[in-house]
Amino acid sequence: MAKQNCRPYTLISAIGGIDGVYEDHVEFLEQHLKLITMQEFLENQQELSQKIEAIYLWFKKPAATRELLQSLPNLKVIANSGVGVDHLDLKLISSFGVKVANTPFAVVNPTADLGIALLLASARRLVEGYQIAVSPETKYFKADWLGEDVSGATLGIIGMGHIGYKVAQRAKAFEMKILYHNRNRRAVDEEQAVGAVYCQQMEDLLQQADFVILCVALTSQTRSLIGEKELKLMKSSAILINICRGQVVDQDALVKALQNKVIKAAALDVTYPEPLPRDHPLLQLKNVIITPHIGSATVKSRRCMMISMVESILDGVNGLPIPNEVHG
Numbered sequence: 001m002a003k004q005n006c007r008p009y010t011l012i013s014a015i016g017g018i019d020g021v022y023e024d025h026v027e028f029l030e031q032h033l034k035l036i037t038m039q040e041f042l043e044n045q046q047e048l049s050q051k052i053e054a055i056y057l058w059f060k061k062p063a064a065t066r067e068l069l070q071s072l073p074n075l076k077v078i079a080n081s082g083v084g085v086d087h088l089d090l091k092l093i094s095s096f097g098v099k100v101a102n103t104p105f106a107v108v109n110p111t112a113d114l115g116i117a118l119l120l121a122s123a124r125r126l127v128e129g130y131q132i133a134v135s136p137e138t139k140y141f142k143a144d145w146l147g148e149d150v151s152g153a154t155l156g157i158i159g160m161g162h163i164g165y166k167v168a169q170r171a172k173a174f175e176m177k178i179l180y181h182n183r184n185r186r187a188v189d190e191e192q193a194v195g196a197v198y199c200q201q202m203e204d205l206l207q208q209a210d211f212v213i214l215c216v217a218l219t220s221q222t223r224s225l226i227g228e229k230e231l232k233l234m235k236s237s238a239i240l241i242n243i244c245r246g247q248v249v250d251q252d253a254l255v256k257a258l259q260n261k262v263i264k265a266a267a268l269d270v271t272y273p274e275p276l277p278r279d280h281p282l283l284q285l286k287n288v289i290i291t292p293h294i295g296s297a298t299v300k301s302r303r304c305m306m307i308s309m310v311e312s313i314l315d316g317v318n319g320l321p322i323p324n325e326v327h328g
């Protein structure tokens, strides 16, 4: 962490509540940053706009709009929680001479853990099983109520970045056969370490996999990457797991595929919008598990994010290279 003489003025959305930084993070944050809430900023904009050098952008808040950027002439850095930056207009931000940093390493392990948790839960129908176990209607446990084997099954990983690779490491322990598709092939020793086989064509992976897990960033190339055509290529016994962004899947096509048994099931940590409207068809389907975008939702991960964001702010305002800088 860069040595600082004074704590840089840093805009945050709020403290506590759904939009604010965690109250138990505030003590650490205050040691390093002079925190200014959005409300304080709006009440005293004339004085504070000159002083603010950083934005601590905690789960998309405060939104880095053109209007906000224009009102902060000395802004140097935006520290973004998490890895995804699809909610930020990187070109716009960089046109103001402002740097952006994210926290890729804080999210890698918990997100890969969640991917495996969803894979296991959907393969073994844990949510349905729980409902049967606790339902007052249940008189006996049926012997023909079956799930799918995970051990020995084929896992297709789409997006073999840090998270995809961690998923592969975990899947290896389940003796899964691993296929992956990625823009760039990984080094041979990295492939061998997890026993992963590269599929240059995503279609090959879709046709062979029993489980397909999505681990890509949301970009113009990956938006609706999985649509009707791709779902039809998958085995009718296959399960789709999404731990990246909802928009990577054409959700209407997914609903149809699940209703018509084109694929067997889906486990989604991400959808669009989030949360889904209460009458959305995905919420009515028994063969779907949905969690509320909790890939990085662990105490340790969120604390690591905070520390990494503070480091980026201190580096950025002190003119030092920012290790986790995101380039548009």
Ligand SMILES: O=C(O)[C@H](O)CO
Binding pocket: 081, 082, 083, 084, 085, 107, 244, 295, 296
């Ligand atoms: O981008 C990420 O790291 C997660 O989705 C949390 O927003």
